[in-house]
Amino acid sequence: MRGFGDLEAAIMDRLWVRGEPATVREILTDLERELAYTTVLTVVDNLFKKGWLRREPAGRAHRYTPTASRGEYGARLMREALAESGDPAQAMLRFVGEMSAAEADTLRAALAAYEKGTQR
Known part of the structure; x- marks a missing residue:
């Protein structure tokens, strides 16, 4: 994609x-x-x-x-970028390093919500 x-x-x-x-x-x-x-x-x-x-x-x-929301489209693009990076961990680390404080807070909240939802 x-x-x-x-x-x-x-x-x-x-x-x-x-x-x-x-x-x-x-x-x-x-x-x-x-x-x-x-x-x-x-x-x-x-x-x-x-x-x-x-x-x-x-x-x-x-x-x-x-057929997909704007958020789903964005998630697919990010997933593809990670897959094509050659080193997903390094790409993620660099991506997070370039985030603003507000974006990092949003990421933390998303991870917490995800973890809470998967531990039921």
């Missing part, structure tokens, strides 16, 4: 923010860019084929919904 391209990321962002299924026309309107309908249709179809979107019929069109 690789990160989204620029237009893929913009489309996914609009769908995550929207929080409800959208047609290609609605996505195009939300993007606030000068793009051809067919360009957005092609990228949305590619995201569907890659498994990032699901679709349901809506008249002659389809309504699209993300």
